[in-house]
Amino acid sequence: FTQQNNIRQLAADRLDILAAWLESEIEQQQKALTAQAMALAAIPEVRESLVNGDIQRLRRMVLPYVNLLRSATGINSHYFHFRLANGEQFFLPGASEPTKENSKDFEQNGAQPGTRSQGIVPGRFGLDIMAAAPVSNGQSHLADVTALSSLAETLRNLRLPRENSVIVLLGDSGSEAGWRAIQQYGDRRLSAEQAMQIARGAGSSRSGNFFASFIPFKDVQGRLLGGLVLSYDASLQRQIMWSKISQFILFYSAGAIMLWVFLYLNVARIERFLARLKKILVSSHANYFSERFESDHVHCLDIMDCHNEECPVHQDPSLICYLETGTEAVSPRWRNTCIYLNKYDRCENCPVYSTRRGDEVTEMRNVVNTMMRLWGNFLNRVGHLLAHVLRNQERAGQVPSLDDISDRLEQMAGLTFFSHDLQGVVEKEEVYKQLSHIFEKRFGLTRFVFYEMEHDQQRIHIALDTLPDEPLCKQTVLASPDACRAKRVAEEVTSFYNPELCLYFNADLDKDVRFCLPIVMGGQVGAVFSFLVFRRDWERVRMQIPVIRKYLEESAPVLNSLRLLSLTREQSLRDPLTLCHNRRFLDEYIAKYEPLAEREGKRSGFLMVDMDYFKQVNDKYGHQAGDAVLQQLAQILLSSIRRSDLLIRYGGEEFLILLQNIQDMPLEEIAEKIRAAVEQHAFVLSDGVSINKTVSIGVCEHPVDAKAFYKAIKFADVALYEAKRRGRNQVVRFTPDLWTGEDY
Known part of the structure; x- marks a missing residue:
């Protein structure tokens, strides 16, 4: 019963596939005919012949077109039907003109005038495939052209499967009683009588080993014109099925016996192999590679x-x-x-x-x-x-896992990119910001401080701080750099193992772990990286310490170079004796500040200060005493001006004070205050001798007295010489009458 159902289902599937195939082929042919009819209707000469009623010319034009189509498509049944607007009809090419009867029949079964359509119609070759298109001249309907080809030739060109057949039925005037079989295709097929009974619905869809189905063809009015009877011979499938079943049973039985014997002999061995292999692979992932298969070696x-x-x-x-x-x-x-x-x-x-x-x-x-x-x-x-590169002696004797290798290689790649990114930085702040980004994104460190050492001045300042609200050891180390244990011993300091290791951890060590890493630059600790991490995260961070240390080591040479570069530049811009800025600094500063002052309308004051009779100090007490006097004078001047103002050693014993953004400040009063402070000061020389000195000061204001900075400096100098001329130890404000030369 199951086998019969399988065959019935198979027959239905094969008939459905055949029907779909035939319908697809007919549809493709209809599309091709539609394109041919539309192409012919679009030819200007065709429209011109129809407008002029020149049917002979139309025939001469269409015949080569038909021959070209037959040659290109390989279908020799191509022909065209023309129906003029006046009712006249003719076929091209055709041996005879259509009679009134078959013209009427074609008109009833074919296309309606002035419309585009396609379908199956009774034609010259029995049932023909047709596609119609109208021919128009502007708004005027000239004719209808119908492209036709034989359904039989389309079916004959198909290679039907051996077990399938097709019978073409044609009815008389749409009557089922007058049907007749006009073509048959396939070697194994039903008789014509059986096919017509199936078409009329009087016969069963199955006859013996034959299964059949019917595809009807209707005209535009819905009347049956004929159809295709499709049949499937199941006897071949039965033979094939029984042959396959026999072969399957034979091979299955033999194969099952062989398989069971093979499995019986080898399954235990394979099972032991796989179990051992699993143990070896698991051990290898856990870094234990001494696990092996037992083997009787022949050496x-x-x-x-x-x-x-x-x-x-x-x-x-x-x-x-x-x-x-x-x-x-x-x-x-x-x-x-x-x-x-x-x-x-x-x-x-x-x-x-x-x-x-x-x-x-x-x-x-x-x-x-x-x-x-x-x-x-x-x-x-x-x-x-990796232990050597990262200086991680803790894991030097351990075999890393594949995950460890992957993580370390990724970290080494990150170090390479970081080292490349450091190239070209011009400020230390850039380095600290890049380190901050790395530590936050890759290591999850968000609470840290960078302390930077200034060895020449024996002090520490904070370079970067993400914990502004945490006191930590900031006040202590800023006041006394030697209080920092990491700086003092140049070693890592952590509170995890010994909370009392450093007196200034100053954190909640029950919740957090404090860790300090020194950054060695040029043989001494140049900075300290100190961070806080929750105790629950300590083990994860501890494993990353060698990589963090490597990032700091990569940045140390760059920071040291930038520090030395900054120090060298600072030294080149300062007077080594008084530590005031020099004239080179003044030139650079004016180039930047003067445009800003002019744009924002800021007023600036210039005080040119010169010590009176300074040469007598050098002559009487020596140059060392003169240097001491200049240093003390510089300190007096610095203490008399704001932090935003500039003190420049302009030359010898001459100093220039630049007062920025003075607004309504009385310059003469400021200068007088400085003059009085110098006059009252007792200058102590190296041998303990105290002397008193005075200064003369010239005052000029920009842009009130001079429109340019250098001009204001010149006028302040002119006012200074006027103070000298008037007897020294006094302040003189520049006035236009003091400058009698050409415009400066």
Whole structure:
């Protein structure tokens, strides 16, 4: 019963597939005919012939077109039907004109005038495939052209499966009683009578081994014109099915017996192999590579008289020679290094190989053993190398896992990118910001401080602080740099193992861990990186300390270079005696500040200060005493002006004070205050002698007295000389009458 249902279902599926195929082919032919009819209707000469009623010219034009279509498509039944607006009809090409009766029949079954349509109609070749298109001249309907081809030729060009057949039925004037079979295709088919009974619905869809279905064709009015009876011969399928069933039963029985025998003999062995393999692979992921398959080795040293002491097998006879040094060696380093390859050329010719090599399971055991040894050696070397690079002696003797290798390589790549990004930085702040970004994004550190040492001034300042509200040790180390243990001993300091290690941890050590890393620059601690991390995260961060240290080591040379560059530049812009800015600094500063002052309308004051009779100090007490006087004078001047103002040693004993953004400040009063402070000060010389000195001061204001800075400096100098001329120890404000020369 199941087999019958399977055959019935198979027959229905095959008939559905055949019907879909035929309908698709007919539809494709209809589309092609539609395109041909529209193309013909669009030819200007065709419209012109129809407008002029020149049917002979139309025939001469259409005949070559039809022959070209037949040649291009390979379908010799192509022809066209023209129906003029006045009712006249003719076929091209055609042996005879249509009669009134068959013209009427074609009109009833074919296209309606002035419309585009397609379908099946009774035609010259029985049932023809047709597609109609109107021919118009502007708004005027001239005719309808219908492209037709034989349905029989379309079916004849198809290669039907051996078990299928097709019978074409044609009715008379849409009456089912007058149907007749006009074409039959396929070797195994129903009789014409059976086909017509199936078409009328009087016959069963099955007759013996034949299954059939009917595809009807209707005209535009819905009347049946004919159709296709499709049949499927199931006898071939039955023969094939029974043959396959017999073969399947035979092979299945034999195969099942062989399989059970094979499984019975090998399943235990395979099970032991897989269980052992699983244990080895799990152990390898846990960095334990000494797990191996048991193997009864036949050593090459037992068979060959080998003296290659560098050979891995010579050093460890438990290894397998052809996987270590032979032509099939796993490692390219030792492949083809066996000295007996000179004699045997390949391992297959060696007596050790034929004795040692086993079946696939045995060979897999040997390969796994060799791979585990090579992987163990490789990861051991990589572990020592990474421990050396990262200076992590804690893990120097440990074999890293694949995850560790992946993480470390990713970290090394990040270090490489970081080192590249440091190239070209011009400020230390850029380095600290890049370190801050790395520590936050890659290590999850969000609470940290960078302390930077200033060894020349014996002080510490904060370079970057993400914990502005945490006191930590900031006040202590800023007041006394030697209080910082990390700076003092140049070693890492952590509160995790000993909370009392540093007196200034100053954090909640029950909740947090404090860690300080010194950054060595030029042989001394140049900065300290101090961070807080929750105790629950300490173990994760502790494993990353070597990488964090490496980032700091990468940045240390750059920070040191920038520090030295800044120090060198600062020294070049300051007077070494008084530590005031020099004229080079003044030139650079004016170039930047003058445009800003002019744009924002800021007023600036210039005081040119010169010590009176300074040469007498050098002549009487010596140049060392003169230097001491200049240093004390500089301190008096600095204490008399704001932090935003500038003090420039302009030359010799002459100083220039630049007062920025003075607004309504009385310049003469400020200058007088300075003059009085100098006059009242007792200058102490190196031998303990005290002397009193005075200064003369010239005052000029920009832009009131001068429109340019350098002009204001010149006028302040002019006012200074006027103060000298008037008797010294006084303040003189520049007035236009003091400058009688040409415009400056």
